[in-house]
Amino acid sequence: MDRLPGRKGTYLLSLTAGQRGAIPDEVMEMAQEHGITVVPASFGDLVEQVGQLPVTDLVLREVLQEFTDFVFSQDLVPREDQFLVAMLTGTSWRDNLAHGVYYEPVDRNPKWQRAAFLGLYHDRQVSHVGRIVAAVAAVQDAAGEMTFDDPETGSMDDVRRQAIRDVVSAAQAYYPGLEATRHRYYVVDAFTPTDFRKRTAGGMMGHRYFDIENLSGARLPNRAPGMLAAQALDGRLFD
Numbered sequence: 001m002d003r004l005p006g007r008k009g010t011y012l013l014s015l016t017a018g019q020r021g022a023i024p025d026e027v028m029e030m031a032q033e034h035g036i037t038v039v040p041a042s043f044g045d046l047v048e049q050v051g052q053l054p055v056t057d058l059v060l061r062e063v064l065q066e067f068t069d070f071v072f073s074q075d076l077v078p079r080e081d082q083f084l085v086a087m088l089t090g091t092s093w094r095d096n097l098a099h100g101v102y103y104e105p106v107d108r109n110p111k112w113q114r115a116a117f118l119g120l121y122h123d124r125q126v127s128h129v130g131r132i133v134a135a136v137a138a139v140q141d142a143a144g145e146m147t148f149d150d151p152e153t154g155s156m157d158d159v160r161r162q163a164i165r166d167v168v169s170a171a172q173a174y175y176p177g178l179e180a181t182r183h184r185y186y187v188v189d190a191f192t193p194t195d196f197r198k199r200t201a202g203g204m205m206g207h208r209y210f211d212i213e214n215l216s217g218a219r220l221p222n223r224a225p226g227m228l229a230a231q232a233l234d235g236r237l238f239d
Contacts, residue, residue, distance in 0.1 A: 130188025192230035
């Protein structure tokens with residue numbers, strides 16, 4: 001580091017396996033002391049950028065492909081970006097679809113930790129898929145207002161909070177008192193229609209996780225929208 005003071009254009013690339021996170025304070029202090037610009041990135045970001053390079057040299061292309069293969073072989077790119085969690089829906093299906101929100105009791109395992117996409121299972125098929133953009137616990141307070149925790153993942157704004165209020169209001173017809181107990185609400189980018197159908201007899205028992213890459217034979221790009229996941233699963237079958 002003694003060689004760095006006074007040099008221009010010095011960058012420190014901070015790579016992480018998983019999502020981009022906060023840079024440790026000691027790293028930021030060291031960088032500021034030496035005039036270094038810190039660039040946070042994930043291995044997924046790096047692989048995505050490498051894949052977009054206009055490489056015409058065959059040898060260089062092979063080197064880049066070997067690097068990409070190595071990153072994936074070492075599990076440095078999070079796999080949840082390739083997974084769908086299919087959730088059972090019954091009476092609430094239309095309202096989940098209309099408002100782009102699914103909910104479950106807050107004491108259940110957070111599904112966003114294993115899957116980036118959420119599908120609505122209805123009538124022996126996953127009928128719609130969306131990318132989870134926020135997951136948050138909420139409950140009605142004594143004044144009759146919905147109160148929201150800090151998001152477990154993603155971010156919240158007025159539009160997303162209103163979508164949750166709307167789905168809770170719609171549920172009063174078949175789930176009175178939903179707002180009185182803490183639930184986790186999953187907000188998606190949009191529910192895109194698909195036809196991912198169960199081919200064996202009987203309904204799906206509980207939620208299930210599906211590897212979209214293995215089912216479709218193609219890897220979804222980093223931070224792919226729900227529409228691409230829906231397209232990848234459309235017309236496919238599961239047991």
